[in-house]
Amino acid sequence: MEPSVFFPISLGIAALYLAISSFAGAFFHTGRRGLSVATDSLILVALPVHLAYLAVLGITARKLPLTSFFEALSVVAFFVTFLTSLLHVAFKIKAAAFFAFPLVFVGQLLASVGSRVIYLDRDLFRSPLFGSHTLATSLGYAAFAYSMILGLMYLHxxxxxxxxxxRRMYDRLPPLELLERMNRVTLIAGFAFLTAGILLGSLLAVKVWGRLPLTDPKILLSGVLWLLYVAGMLLRRLFRWSGRQLSYFSVSGFAVVVAFMVTVRLLLPTLHRF
Structure with missing residues (x-):
């Protein structure tokens, strides 16, 4: 592991997301079309630049850029940016950037702090099983993050x-029914990706350690998180949650995701180093 020449590039991408957040916030409060155009233009720049950064990072180290907490943060930030662009094109949700890009900026800024090229000689980290596990898990977290964003939009x-x-949001957001439906689909997608990530990770653990260490904090908390979302979806079906209740669950559920990630990263020893 060595100091990364990619640090200024990663920091520059974070600065780009900060600019997008600023323009999106200004548009949200004023409704000026020029600010919306500036926001869209910067997003069109940020997407290929961020994708190119991740591609070069992976090619340089000869692996998927998902073998560290900080790399995963950057990948999640990219996916949230992509989803924001997709929803803007499909549903003309101009206010989505105001809710999404502060989170994207913070994620990419934190990713920049730990940005470095991680050279791994072990064939494990280049195996399809490892790549599928980390990619599925990252997509799950990105979906949960976007579910939280949709929940905040619904509640506002x-x-x-x-x-x-x-005065501000009614003409820049879709109907509540559409937000609720998108939130529900995003939650289901996040759960599906998380389930796939856990199953693939379990196979990977057996391959590496010869067993599944269920008492390892990261594996244990991933299971608890999975059960939390299972419970939430079952309760939604049983008690016919309204869009407002579903939104509260989306926001609180992602808060639990963040709390788990911080706890495992900073406080608990784990065999799960990647």
Whole structure:
């Protein structure tokens, strides 16, 4: 492991996301079309630049850029950016950038702190099983992050509709029903990717250690997180949660995801170093 020449590039991408957040916030509060155009233009720049950065990082180290916590953060930030662009094109959700890019900026900024090229000689980290495990898990976290973003959008629009204060968001967000449906689909997708990541990770653990160390903090907390989302989806079906209740679950669920990641990263020893 060596100091990375990629640090200034990663930091530059974070700065680009900060600029997008600023323009998106200004558009949200003023509704000026020029600010929306500037936001869209910067997103069109950020997507290929970030993708190229991840590609070069992977090619340089000859692996998927998913073998560290910081690399995974950058990949999740990219996927959230991609989803924001996709929803903007498909549903014309202009206010989505205001909710998404502060999270993207923080994620990429934290990724820059630990940005370095990690050279791994072990064939394990270049195996399809390892790549599938880390990619599926990262996609799951990205989906949960976007579910939280959709939940925040729903709750803000719900509050404005209830207060009959439609000055900012009503003409820049889709109907509550569409937000609820997108949130539900995103949660299901996140759960599916997380399930795939856990199953593939279990196979990988048996291959590496000859057993599945269920008492390892990262593996244990991943199982708890999986059960949390299982419980949430079952409760939604049983009690017919409203869009507002589903949004609260999305926000609180992602808060638990972040708390688990911080706990494992900073406080608990784990065999799961990648």
């Amino acid at each position: 629009l719900f509050r404005e509709l209830k207060a009959k204060d439609l």
